[in-house]
Amino acid sequence: MTPEHRPPTGTPATGTNDPLFGPPPGCPAHGLGPGGPHRLYGAGAEDLDDLYERLRERYGPVAPVLLHDDVPMWVVLGHAENLQVVRSPSQYTRDSRIWAPLLDGRVKPDHPLMPHIAWQPICSHAEGDEHLRLRNAVTSAMATIDHRSVRRHIGGHTQHLVNGFCERGRADLVAQFAEHLPMAVLCEILGMPEEYDDRMVQAARDALKGTETAIQSHAYVMDALNRLTLRRRARPEDDFTSHLVMHEARLSDDEVREHLRLVLFAAYEATANLLANALRMVLTEPGFRARLNGGQMTVPEAIEQSLWDEPPFSTVLGYYAKQDTELGGQRIAKGDGLLFAPAPGNLDPRVRPDLAANMQGNRSHLAFGGGPHECPGQDIGRAIADVGVDALLTRLPDVQLACAEDDLRWRSAIASRHLVALPVRFEPKPQQDTDLPPRAYAAPGLPADLRPPARRREPQGAALPAAVPPPRPAPLPPVPAGAPARGPWQRLLRWWRGE
């Protein structure tokens, strides 16, 4: 059943004088066109948070909305109802091939949300045994990641990025920090640290923004992932991609490449948003900074609060009903589509009657989804945000917003909301030896000969350097488990990996 504009059971039918959905479809007097103001695109999308609250008031925990081209969808606003959707694989699937508007041609092939909707051979769209096969390969490869070494990479990259602007006394923490750090760390994790540069960051941002150069930018990223897949197929090493290639699920090259794409793009976008949101909160909410400085709140707790208040993915498109059912008082028909919606779900007054109350110690937000598709990379996303924010605040303790809070701008889309820029100022600081991990993560007594080698400094500014492929350094030799440490480099690797 298509989500018609019907109120939940027991409430009066929507009339033409309804304050929210007032005009009848196409009413020229109101100029709203079909569907009225509950479109999640165009003018209707200007303040989605506000729209979700008005929908909650009008419809309760599940409301009908319209996507581009006025394609109908349900948005799930309730916390419990969102969990019910993601935890009920017998009733809801992420496989869009059963979505009625797609089957009957209402969703055209050039629909702007097609990249999110079109079925792909990846774990996020699969279910049942196929989902298990693909997801096991991803989670097994993730289980080989040494978290201590990842935290060191995060700390080291943070120092490099801060060195790039610390002497100037000002920076834009979105363009110069939040959009760089996750890419640097993900390139390390995947096994292609040499690919991390301004060009890769710009390409990923451009592809996600869907600008007119998005296709070329996407191709640039995919070319790097393709080369990585072929290199590791020919000669596996000890990294995420090699473990994905070698997994007993025997993923094809296409499947490996598509999962690298899923991990790179989803993780990059979500983590860049989380970093920007958390830094914005620290800089603009006085109570927040005071609690951090006074020790009543730790950085990980601040990150968790940000995951409640501004989840990096506001909604996930989508889940599809496998049978007629009921959700939050609405009748959902087989083939209907639903937006899993962490942003309004996290604000459900039934779980957060007082939005000002801090959620310290409570991790039951919806930012990472739930059920069989729950984000398998959440520890990495949290680590990038925790270590990155902590190391940045340690280097720049006097950092403050360099514009009026009201001047901050966001770019809103259905799936996420990005802070456009976060200008800050601080007393200029000297560069710091980036060979050392940040203060909080330095192991005491690290011998000088075990310090990681110096890396090149990060290029500054938004200009795109020419797309000259960076030189490929020789791969590091893997350190076999139990092998005796030989030179200082191998001892360093062991120390980084916590062996």
Ligand code: HEM
């Ligand atoms: C703050 C950071 C992150 C957030 C907020 C986030 C959030 C999410 C969400 C909401 C989903 C969809 C859940 C669903 O469909 O119900 C998801 C799926 C996924 N995420 Fe993340 N994510 C983050 C970081 C990462 C990282 C760092 C990685 C990998 C290194 C990653 C890998 C994945 C994968 C592979 C899936 C698909 C899982 C499946 O469908 O079985 N994510 N994530």
